[in-house]
Amino acid sequence: MRCEKNVTGRLFDKVWDRHLVASPQGEPPLLFIDLHLVHEVTSPQAFEGLELAGRPVRRPDLTLATMDHDVPTRGLDRPIADPLAAEQIARLRRNCAAHNITLHALGSIDQGIVHVIGPQLGLTQPGMTVVCGDSHTSTHGAFGALAFGIGTTEVEHVLATQTLRQAKPAAMAVTVDGDLAAGLTAKDLVLGIIRALGPGGGAGSVIEYRGAAVRALSMEGRMTVCNMSIEGGARAGMIAPDDTTFAFLQGRRHSPRGKLWEQALDDWRSLVTDEGAEFDHEIFVDAAALRPAVTWGTTPAQSVSIDDVVPEPESFATPGQQQAAQRALTYMDLKPGTAIRDIGVDAVFIGSCTNGRLEDLRAAAEVVRGRKVHAGVRALVVPGSARVKAEAEAEGLDQHFTQAGFEWRSAGCSMCLGMNGDIIAPGERCASTSNRNFEGRQGPGGRTHLVSPAVAAATAVAGHFTLPGDL
């Protein structure tokens, strides 16, 4: 077994080393992939490539498919209206059937956003390698797995070989000491970290998040943090597994049981960065200094505290950053000096692989309970998976949302990237719990502000950015 004890080093090295299949001279090493997640959008060309080369899928038993990116979130009893999306989804069904790959299809209780269902099923475990043709695969690093997004040619490579050729990234530590203030969430924390890193500050690195504020997060919160690692440019994010991780995993469908659980626990407890291990880069963030974050620009690194104002482009250090800020303000139709709380919204989106889990929906429902969505604001809740939806309904969360005037939808990526027709109109402004505020991300000409679920919910009620405590 490749789990030698007394390894000294960093969490990242330990996971990396145990997946080395071959390290040929003059070539990047080959890494074994423990879990390959597949969805409808980045896989059709990969399956086509396999078929053209006459190659089988090597390990269907380590491959899981679902449909999430362009599935409808209402009217699931009717045929999919968009012919291109319908064809892409039909293609996934055919490819999975042809290659004996398990598919959690639309209508199944196990369907959902690929990064929500993996952990939910217990398939994401400490020390694993997880890949998917989706940049937010970094989510799974919350369990101490090495998880990262890949392109379609690499999807084909993993389907064919169950390995990936990867030059070893650098190791970066993001240490968050102190305690998050009451009402602060993992979303505010990760937006603060990305602001400190800059949009490309993590490039070439795998980040390990550590420190008291990270240890205090729930698994859901840790997933939110690792999810957005890519928004700081990092290859992946990881958090060392601990009792919070083990408690989350115990009893899930694919978690080990009995004697194997005990063996796994023994191994998982060794997946920590050893005392004295050094990183290639390290940054420190003071959790106690953070306030609820709202993005004002068109990269996730462009955020401020909700108490703040839209910044002056001249306040940034380099000409490149100043130019980027000026462009962002033009696109966002914002003036420097405007109080964030004075910015009104047309739409609110609660969902995505960043903030579409049960804990997120609970936090938002608690805010909207007994209140009404502000006149003229369109508000949407899209659970991250069919099971999250069912669990939320069992708690009555859907009632709080619908009575407040939110639309309660079925699971998918939805308005995070607007592939399925859930979009905002040109010029509209949306408070969103998703991960990207890029130009046009939620629909051509749309303007996105990233926030936590609680701030999104309060903003839906007030019609402008606000905190639950202000209502």
Place this chain on the structure above:
Amino acid sequence: MPGIQRIAGRAVALERRDVDTDQIIPAAWLKRVERTGFSAGLFGAWREDPDFVLNRPGAQEAKVLVGGANFGCGSSREHAVWALQDFGFQAVISPALADIFRGNCISSGLVPVETDEDTVARVFAALAADPAAQVVVDVAERTLAVPSAGLLAPFRLDDFARWRLLEGLDDVALTLRHENSITAFETDRPAWLPQVAPKEPAGT
């Protein structure tokens, strides 16, 4: 995939940092199940501006795109690379490409040309002075040149990526040379690791 030795032609200067793949190919285009046909979607929203660099004379003939730092950040969509290639680009110059985008470039044979900020600034300056200036990317030598501006500079590309681009190699075939190592590894994995489904379907 054909091998690429050297690229020489016009370049388009896109002087912005943090250009994300949602801009390069908007999500609506990702519903296609083919690897081609993305040219009209390339920078779909930005091309609505008649003054956008891709709408200027000569852009249709360009072979090289010059971008700012952190080019290709965001979504892992390889469609961004396919769209650039469909338009006619064969290389992208930047001080730093985003990690996944760089990998996708090498996978699909779009040459990733990463060099220092100063060199990229000199390329931008040369193109500002003469938009029709020839830019030469030599994969074998790992050099970038704008002869009319007297610019010749090295770029970063690891040996393996260089070899793959030069030879146009099928990466799966390269990996399957290590078939025995993969098989050996597979027999030795810890028993607790999850399987999505039993390796052999029940009843077979």
